[in-house]
Amino acid sequence: MTVIEVKNVWKKFRLYHEKRPSLKEIILFKGRGKWEDFWVLKDINLKIEKGTTVGLIGQNGSGKSTLLKLLTNIIYPDKGQLNIKGRVSSLLELGAGFHPDFTGRENIYYNSSVFGLTKKEIDKRVDEIIEFSELEEFIDNPVRSYSSGMYMRLAFATAINVDPDILLIDEVLAVGDANFQKKCLRKINEFRKQGKTIVFVSHDHNVVAKLCNYAVWLDQGEIKASGGSKGVIDSYLAHMAEQEEIRLAGEHKQREENDVIGEVVDNERVARTKEEVNSEQESQGQSPNRWGTREIEITDVKLLDGKSIERHVFDSGEHVTIQIRYKVNKGFGNPVFGIGIFRDDGICCYGTNTEIDNLLIKDLKDQGAVLFKVDLNLTEGHFLLNVAVHDEDGYMYDYQSSRYSFVVNSKLSEVGICKLPHQWIIS
Amino acid sequence: MLKTLCELYKYREMLKNMVTKELRQRYKGSVLGFLWTFLNPLLMLVIYSIVFSTIMRIDIENYSMFLFVGLLPWMFFSTSVLISTGSIVNNGNLIKKIYFPREILPISVAITGLVNFLLSLIILVPALLFFKMEITVAIFTLPVIIVLQLIMVLGFTLFVSSLNVYFRDLEHILGVLMTAWFYVTPIIFPLQMVPTKFLWLVKLNPVAPLMFAYQDIFYYGVVPKWESLGNVFIFSVASLMIGMLTFGYLKRNFAEEL
Structure with missing residues (x-):
């Protein structure tokens, strides 16, 4: 009825x-x-x-x-x-x-x-x-x-x-x-x-x-x-994810444009006050999201899905590649690349670098890319990606926090930060 | 319209609760509380008796009672209409969130007015005896007059409360209008005092015959003249019809206009 x-x-x-x-x-x-x-x-x-x-x-x-x-x-x-x-x-x-x-x-x-x-x-x-x-x-x-x-x-x-x-x-x-x-x-x-x-x-x-x-x-x-x-x-x-993707992509574009403007301003200031070379580092140190000497510079960060397409919204467990593009500006020691994934409330979900993983980088091209391949075993939420490159002693070349934001969707309502590989055995 | 009536019957409990809420709320927090319902008309009567027997001598026997007999039903009429004007607008929160027959709101104001009026009659009867005035069999016609007035009041409250949603100035206009209306209704003066060239104003006034009826019953102790009440009956029923139709038409957009 x-x-x-x-x-x-x-x-x-x-x-x-x-x-x-x-x-x-x-x-x-x-x-x-x-x-x-x-x-x-x-x-x-x-x-x-x-x-x-x-x-x-x-x-x-x-x-x-x-x-x-x-x-x-x-x-x-x-x-x-x-x-x-x-x-x-x-x-x-x-x-x-x-x-x-x-x-x-x-x-x-x-x-x-x-x-x-x-x-x-x-x-x-x-x-x-x-x-x-x-x-x-x-x-x-x-x-x-x-x-x-x-x-x-x-x-x-x-x-x-x-x-x-x-x-x-x-x-x-x-x-x-x-x-x-x-x-x-x-x-x-x-x-x-x-x-x-x-x-x-x-x-x-x-x-x-x-x-x-x-x-x-x-x-x-x-x-x-x-x-x-x-x-x-x-x-x-699916529709919401698409919308979110469009929104985040737009935000990123906006940010990149702002970064370019910021750098131009930085350079101008350095040129004007020559004697204060030291202050360059300071002023960069003050910027909350990026610091370092830029001897090696991270020029671009992207999250790619299985089809190598840039995305901002992923399903939990999806296979993802973090692509970090770099540029070498000056001679350097032994560089170490690192990444850190944070939830939007500031909790660090996972962080590692090439040194921890026993990967020694002796030589870098003038320009190139570092790829970090991972199964995105996170629970639902908003996440931020930090990237960094420094030498083995921790001398920072380029550190960029909250460089990339992305969203993980899950159809399950599990709780926590990440999904631990598990199985149930009932006897 | 029949559907509305059925629904109103279904929601009778709400109507009852609205009325008790109104009655309780009026004297909320005061020490004497509900007693004020009786004290108010009583003290009013005391003041009038003093003023019109000592300061302003008027050549009418028991003038303060004459005034009182007309004033009580007039207050039932005017306060009900004035308070009901804002009844829809002031209950916007309820209207936007819950479904119930919207007619309940103005009707509950009219019923509250009626209850207050009936309670004030409890003061009126001993007062009549106190002034050594006779209570005659005419008092048995009182319910008919009260019902007639209630029908008229209901019609008016439905009409003004719904119109006020779209035209909020109405509340203020009515305030002034009521004052003027009061003086073209023979309440503070008997009909004989009205100059002949203004008599038509009183004749056109639908409330006037009701007041005459109350004065006949209580003050003169005679049965009201039924001819003039016939017209009042037609007018009351017509105003109720118009009120309900207007309300029924306008209520569809209440939630959006508030």
């Missing part, structure tokens, strides 16, 4: 360029449009069968929340039709109807009535709600004395116990501590088992994958894909 049917639904928002026009402006500028129509949803068609758990995914501004609001009947479509069968409860924002001066118990009654329950129905549920919220001791205190966690717990408990046929949830699970989150998820799972329909908006594709058997991917107001949640999430993630 189809419980939610969305037929050719269009929704526009009117974006005013300024505040609401005053009377003077209405009279003076009559007929001059000061707004723009923006189509948030374009021709959405959707059929949801009873008992399905649907995940709505998509980037910010893709229209997920708008669609949810349409389903809730808070806003209405400009074109098209929505048919919904059964009692709907929506968790768009928890505690929206709470009154700070009322006690927890009073708020349960008050808020449940806003959801359309009668006194008798609330009486039946109130104990269950209090138990679920774990607020037995505080239930007769005014809500304004609650911590935000307690507030959210009470709000979720109230909203979820309305016992709807269709539950609409917008990103509200991000609240509360881990334990309570688990409890919420368990409750939602219970709902699924009772054969209720759930529509669920989340950025967390892991939760969507876990909870939903059907997913809809919205992109700029259009349904880009819908179907089994696994397939949709995979193509969504």
